[in-house]
Amino acid sequence: MEFLFQDLDETALGTLLDMQTEAFLYLSDPDFLRKNSEEMLLSCLRPPHVCIGAYHKNVLAGFGILYFGEDSEENLGHLLSFSKERLFSAANIKLVIVRPSFQGHGLQKTLMLLLENRAKQRGISTLLSTVAPKNQFSRRNMILSGYQSKGIYQKYGGLQRELFCKTI
Numbered sequence: 001m002e003f004l005f006q007d008l009d010e011t012a013l014g015t016l017l018d019m020q021t022e023a024f025l026y027l028s029d030p031d032f033l034r035k036n037s038e039e040m041l042l043s044c045l046r047p048p049h050v051c052i053g054a055y056h057k058n059v060l061a062g063f064g065i066l067y068f069g070e071d072s073e074e075n076l077g078h079l080l081s082f083s084k085e086r087l088f089s090a091a092n093i094k095l096v097i098v099r100p101s102f103q104g105h106g107l108q109k110t111l112m113l114l115l116e117n118r119a120k121q122r123g124i125s126t127l128l129s130t131v132a133p134k135n136q137f138s139r140r141n142m143i144l145s146g147y148q149s150k151g152i153y154q155k156y157g158g159l160q161r162e163l164f165c166k167t168i
C-alpha cells in the first residue's frame with residue numbers, strides 16, 4: 001500500500017479528533033490512550049510542533065505528533081530530572097494514531113522516523129514518549145525503532161505509563 005506523507009495544519013483538526021474518537025472505539029483497553037482535548041490537538045497542529053499525516057488516496061490513514069514541551073510540564077524530560085538546558089534539547093513523540101483499516105503497514109515506525117528527522121533538524125538530541133505497558137503494538141514499535149525503556153511511571157491521574165527514550 002502506498003502512502004504520501006505530508007505536514008498537517010489546523011485544517012486537519014476535525015479529522016484528527018474523529019480519528020482519536022475512532023481509535024477509542026477500537027481499543028481493547030481505554031487506558032491505552034490518553035484522550036487529547038481539542039485545544040491540545042489544535043496546539044499540536046501549530047508551530048513549533050510538527051504533525052505529519054500519512055495519506056492513502058486522499059484518506060488520512062495515520063498521523064504522528066512531535067511536541068516541543070521546552071520547560072513546560074508537558075516535557076517528559078521532567079520524569080528523568082533533566083536540567084533546564086536538557087529540557088530544551090528534548091522533545092516528545094506525543095501521539096501516533098493509525099486508522100484500524102490501515103494498521104499493519106508499519107506506519108507508526110515510518111511516522112516516528114520522519115518525526116525523528118524533523119527533530120534532528122531542530123537541534124533535538126533526545127526523544128521521549130510514553131506508552132501504556134499493555135499496549136503491545138506501540139511498545140513493540142518503540143523498541144524496534146531504537147527506543148529504550150526508562151521504567152514505568154504513574155501519569156495522567158494514576159495511569160501507568162512506560163517511558164521510552166532515544167538519543168538521536
Ligand SMILES: CC(C)(COP(=O)(O)OP(=O)(O)OC[C@H]1O[C@@H](n2cnc3c(N)ncnc32)[C@H](O)[C@@H]1OP(=O)(O)O)[C@@H](O)C(=O)NCCC(=O)NCCS
Nearest residue numbers: 023032095096097098102103104105106107108109137138
Ligand atoms: C499503535 C498503532 C499506531 C500501530 O499501528 P501500525 O503502525 O499500523 O501497526 P504495525 O504496522 O506495527 O502492526 C504490526 C501488527 O500488529 C497489528 N496491529 C497493529 N495495531 C493493532 C491494533 N490496535 N489492534 C490489533 N492489531 C494491531 C497489525 O495488524 C500487524 O499485524 P500483522 O503483523 O499480523 O500484519 C495502532 O495500533 C494505533 O493507532 N493504536 C491506537 C492508538 C495508539 O495506541 N497509539 C500509540 C500510543 S501513542
